[in-house]
Amino acid sequence: MKLATYKDGSRDGQLVVVSRDLASAHYATGIATRLQQVLDDWNFLSPQLEDLYTSLNHGRARHAFAFDPAQCMAPLPRAYQWADGSAFINHVELVRKARGAEVPDSFYTDPLMYQGGSDDFLGPQDPIVCADEAWGIDFEAEVAVVTGDVAMGSTPEQALEGIRLLMLANDVSLRNLIPNELAKGFGFFQSKPATAFSPVAVTPDELGDAWQGGRVHLALQSSWNGKKVGLCDAGEEMTFHFGQLIAHICKTRNVRAGSIVGSGTVSNKDWSRGYSCIAEKRAIETIEEGSPRTGFMKFGDTIRIEMKGRDGHSLFGAIEQKVMALAPEATA
């Protein structure tokens, strides 16, 4: 099943069911109006949405309309939790190697995660608004899951059972704000502005065999200013699977329905696959040439993030964003 949230002027938008081929959609009115509502009462509401999805795929839904990703908010326009991992340890290795630092042994057994802001997500075509280009605007192409309730103390296997939906994320980072912020010791804060998500969220069954062992075994495509820069495998090299990431959160607390958990930048040891964030490209340049050549994003730059299924069709629709300057009147 594929679900999206259409803009309607409200904070939470309108839930729509989207056909498998992303060609048509149907309002979920009569079943649920908001995605959080469905996650709060998944066992009761999701079968009804599945029925509508089946009708829609067979061309039998009576009020179907053409699906337009430009009308989408994030599937969850705001959420009660956004916890992002750094589960591709190759990314951590690269960034540390570039600055001459070691990766502690514990990083291979204990996931790195940070708590992100979740009150103001971006839709797949919303601009990345930033007050200052000099902050080092970077994209981070990731896979993310949306959970149901997962109780404190759950095992990674139990946590896997709590995964309801998958999405793509662009976890925008302001690279030049990170060093000072991490030096303060409390983790990322201003260096992580609003995160964007793919047009649709899909149930794991939509991925077929590509969803295995809590990992998505498909390539994540990133195109920067129209140029393909990354085609990174999101499966094999994910050091911690999503069940492990969720279990890491619920070691000391409950995880409640509608929590979003991210994989961190998808990253492969084979550099020929490209990169899912500019910081990694710059790390490679530093390792090879002594210093980075590639700059961060500028106002007007575009980023496109997409993932195709084994059938070659787009699974989640594309994140397609443009970087824009914060209008001066916004701060007046």
Added chain:
Amino acid sequence: MKLATYKDGSRDGQLVVVSRDLASAHYATGIATRLQQVLDDWNFLSPQLEDLYTSLNHGRARHAFAFDPAQCMAPLPRAYQWADGSAFINHVELVRKARGAEVPDSFYTDPLMYQGGSDDFLGPQDPIVCADEAWGIDFEAEVAVVTGDVAMGSTPEQALEGIRLLMLANDVSLRNLIPNELAKGFGFFQSKPATAFSPVAVTPDELGDAWQGGRVHLALQSSWNGKKVGLCDAGEEMTFHFGQLIAHICKTRNVRAGSIVGSGTVSNKDWSRGYSCIAEKRAIETIEEGSPRTGFMKFGDTIRIEMKGRDGHSLFGAIEQKVMALAPEATA
């Protein structure tokens, strides 16, 4: 105006208006059922709630009932953001002095903040459930505000205008998990389990003159196992006021309605006022005697956090929690 959320078996509970003396309450049904709904549409809904509040205070509300804090969830049982500051720099100074570390100059001009989990808050009398006493269970008595929408780039003064409600918080910390976690560089995560909030949230006008310059000029009482351990002034020594904390968040993103922003542990230079978290008591012992004498909380321990107005009456009701072991079957 004073607002609370009554348990009703649902995730968001039922909004009630509570009388100024905390003696009686009235369901807000007919106006709004959930507090988030009010924050989403504050200008339209809050005057209607104020009318009900006035009737209730005059004994004219027709279906009033005795207010029972034991029936309360957190005023916002789940929220889209929980960002906690460490705005009492004395706390940072003490903890650093105890371990022989300096406080960087920047800490006096650039607030320390961390992003907390907000999907599963505790009510004022809900137990603090923890799997392992050895994790170093500590309370942290704080003041917190709930915001409306505050746009990216807002100044501290603009941000102050966005404050809708005030509450007390117990930002429980697992002290023995902190060193390893901060060493990883991504900030607090497992070391911050669920946060508890006071029975009621109040509009700033309820504090009268005590709400000034974005600070609450009143004493915060903490009693551990029935013994008063802290009576710390929450105003004067708050290095960054709430407008500055909110402006720190919205430097790079919008802050949306229903965001909760905390002050961090309330802490005074005058040690005779006691402490609002055990870590601080241990820091003082280390400075004075070379090592800490006081242990952290044990299963069965209680913590009570309350603040009285200038009239001597409880403003927010009391947070009264007991520490409990996670039941083994919860993880089975």
